[in-house]
Amino acid sequence: MPDIFANVAVGIIKGLVYAYDFVTWPIYFLVFSPVYKLSKSNRIKARPENDDPGKPWRSVDSDHLVTTLIPGCDTVDELFKRAVDNYGPNRCLGKRELLSEEDEKQPSGKVFKKAIFGKYSWWNYEEVYEKVTNFGAGLLLLGLKPGEKIVIFAETSPEWIIAAQACLKYNFPIVTLYATLGEEAVQYGVNETEVSIVITSYAQVHKFKDTLPNMPTVQHIIYIEHPDHSKTPDTKDFPTNVRVHSMLDVEQEGANNKIEEGTCPKTKSSDLAVIMYTSGSTGPPKGVLLSHGNLMSAIAGQCNRVGHLGLGDVYIAYLPLAHVLELTAELACLAHGVALGYSSPQTITDQSTRIKRGSKGDATVLKPTLLAAVPLIADRLYKNVWEKVNEGSLFSRKLFHFAYNYKLAKYESGNSTPIIDRLVFKRVRAILGGRLRLMLCGGAPLSADSQRFMNILFCCPVGQGYGLTETAGAGTVHEATDRSTGRVGAPVICCQVLLRDWEEGGYTPYDEPNPRGEILIGGGNVAMGYYKNEEKTTEDFLTIDGIRYFCTGDIGEFKEDGCLQIIDRKKDLVKLQAGEYVSLSKVETALKMHPLIDNVCLYGDSGQNYTVALICPNMKNLKQLASGLGLDTGDMDSVCHSKIVEKEMMKAVNEEGKKAKLNRSEIPQKVTVVSDQWTPDEGLVTDAFKLKRKPIFNKYEGLIKAMYNSK
Structure with a gap:
């Protein structure tokens, strides 16, 4: 009976929503201009010089490379x-x-x-x-x-x-x-x-x-x-x-x-x-x-793309200032009179690890309008919200799924949903203070699922940026009006992007339907080089037609509207015995979306015809799974090493791999579940939560070899 009541109640709500849509559509169409919003989203954002994809791509918003935010301010x-x-x-x-x-x-x-x-x-x-x-x-x-x-x-x-x-x-x-x-x-x-x-x-x-x-x-x-x-x-x-x-x-x-x-x-x-x-x-x-010139160029490029920074904004500062993303973000905010409230990953929300239960996290108190994030934190928010949804009643789950799918359809057609936002998603927005108007992710690829999910739930644009320490954090930034996902936006106005042939991977700027190649970023934001390392400076930096470039090692593809998508990385590419190439980070990004997986490190031996994976599980979800399987959850180390759990994790990997449309050669054939949590303190991930592959391999070398040696 409860199922029937839940279905009837949600059915009534659906009917009311669709009736409201029908009655208000003419007024809504005139006031909110969905066609205009879609035209802004789909506009051409960058073009190559002389329409030649082998030439540098630049933003259409400036006819020159900008080097300072404010004329007359050079430092x-x-x-x-x-x-x-x-x-x-x-x-x-x-x-x-x-x-x-x-x-x-x-x-x-x-x-x-x-x-x-x-x-x-x-x-x-x-x-x-x-x-x-x-x-x-x-x-x-x-x-x-x-x-x-x-x-x-x-x-x-x-x-x-x-x-x-x-x-x-x-x-x-x-x-x-x-x-x-x-x-x-x-x-x-x-x-x-x-x-x-x-x-x-x-x-x-x-x-x-x-x-x-x-x-x-x-x-x-x-x-x-x-x-x-x-x-x-x-x-x-x-x-x-x-x-x-x-x-x-x-x-x-x-x-x-x-x-x-x-x-x-x-x-x-x-x-x-x-x-x-x-x-x-x-x-x-x-x-x-x-x-100073590198930083000023980068800040000018980023501010032009983010736009409308001002006195009404509050930025929550919690990422490491030793990382270029946080440093340039804070300098850009200060240039516009933004208030910077300081936090940490351990105190940012009410559920953060250092916040005493029942007291308030920093975002609840600060109510920020701007937030920068790295993908691991964004992916955790994605999983946490889904966990909360799945823990709710049948009625609340059905209502959430209806509201989410309803808003998704509206969002992709250029529409807004103010009533649904206020009635259904208000509690989710409250996790980060309830006033967030822009979230920007950088440091590593953000999955399209996480990006779209947060667009919908936090009721604000969630964009990606692409830049490196060597480019002072600037490169490309997703426009707030762009409703696409899985891309990192167009070049910002301080730099240009050149695609270079990479024969080994089979990429060229003249590929059809879209140009592809190694990403070279050129402009005033490109660093002076490496300290006391002339050899590496000569290897990674070059000058073409008077413009200084950094060779990123990342492989990109320009879409029709001039937005860049990261599709590969030279150093992450492993060639297996049968000749197939596997992009480690691409597979890892896909697998991390499964509720059982918090982090994963893929390893490929070029003398073998398959990859293997080390998996850090989501302990809360693993404990629930283990309990359902009849395992003793008092010792989670033993649970992680259980053959039953390993089998279930292998099932999860195959399930998520197929969902992400990975090729058979890309899906790892063997997994090992480890009970360690990979943190910067342990030296296995960076402060931006990128995997440190060599230290991980050194620590787990025996387990990796065992996976390849086992039948």
Whole structure:
């Protein structure tokens, strides 16, 4: 009977909705202009020079490559000073007060820190600029000279961007290191750049205890204070020649000894701004040299495509600032007077791992309008929403599916659904604060399913961008009005894209029906090269017709409207024994969509005729499956290694592979389920959650060989 009631109730709702559509259609058509929206979505966005697909492709929105956001502002510090002059009393940087913290023991025996936070407190633009000026003066008083480098090794926070703006103002090139790096990697970055000052956080100071004797150039450690300012780091075993300061002390010293404007040489567009170490997904990290001009070009390109940034916007800042996506996003927001509220992946939503149950996550309190994400986080949101839906009653599931499919059909025909959005999807929007107007994903390919799903549920454009550290994060960006999925948009106005033949993969710009080839990005955003690595610089960078290009190694295809789709990657391509090529990342992106799979790493041995896969399961869904199979879920390690679970996971892989229309040769023939969670702290994924294939292979080499050796 409940089934009948659910079906009748949903049937009545459908009837009312369709009747409402019929009655209001003429008015709706005139007011909301779906035909116009579709024309905007389908417009030509980029063209090749002389209509020759072998020539560079450029945006149709500019007849030249733009190098600055604001004429007359040639450096990042000038751009921020202009923002201070224009938006001085407005909110600039905000963070939440830590009210309390406690240990919470999990069923697995692990102990997690759970926290309760208060409201956001804010510094306005004028206050931030004063802190920037004073901190920079304090660095000068410590003996740092313009042109000398300084390391920032800390978690994303307002203090990080204040330190960065101070360095950019006084012409101290910043060396960025991910806060999750181990002691050995930090030592490598510090020693290669020969810095005398390291800025870090209270939580990271301990990492220098044993390594400072191996960092001969370091003279000063500056730490960002703990929220409880009475706590100071334990530095009693530090070398006596290294002085340790709090950031506030350095700032106060600068305030007490003002440096007159003009004392330091004015920064130039060609000056080095950042040495940004890549995340090292394919080997040792490389230091990418980014000038002020590179960053200014990238910001100009990104802002033109995103558009309409302003005082009404609030950006939630939580991705690593050592990643080019987050750094340029924050600099672009600051240029337009946007308020930046700081968060972390562990506190962003009410369900985040560090938020005490029953208290509010950062997005609920901040109510952001703008958010940047990496695909892994977007895919997790996708899965979490589906889990909530499937846990609901039969009526709620049927209503959700009807509402979703109804809105999807309307969306693809250029229509809006304000009533459905308010009645059905309001609770989903509330996960990220309820005011989100734009979400942009970058760092890796976002699946078309996740992109479309979030377009519908969060009731805002969810676009993809494509760029690299070597292009200052700029390349292509999906337009907010573009209703397509699975593509990364057209070139932004600061750069152009050239497709180059790749014979081994069989790609050429003259392929039919669409041009394909290796993506080369050229323009003022392209980096100066790699730090102390002339050989790799010569290999990856080149100049054609006076334009500097970076050779990405990614394979792209231009669609009819000038949008780019990433279809392959040279380094991810494995040739199997029978001659078939398999794109590892393409298969991994597809398989991660299954509810049982949180992450997957594909491995292909060129001496074999099939691939194998290591799978990190979704523990919640795996536990439910195991319970249904009669397995003891008290020991999830044993569950993961169970042959029954392995068989079920193989079934899931085949199911998702067929759904994604993968070829037989692309679907792994054997899988191993691992109980480890792949995190940046473990060194198996980057801070942008890209797989580190070599470390993964090294850790699981025995399991990979066992899969190939087993019958």
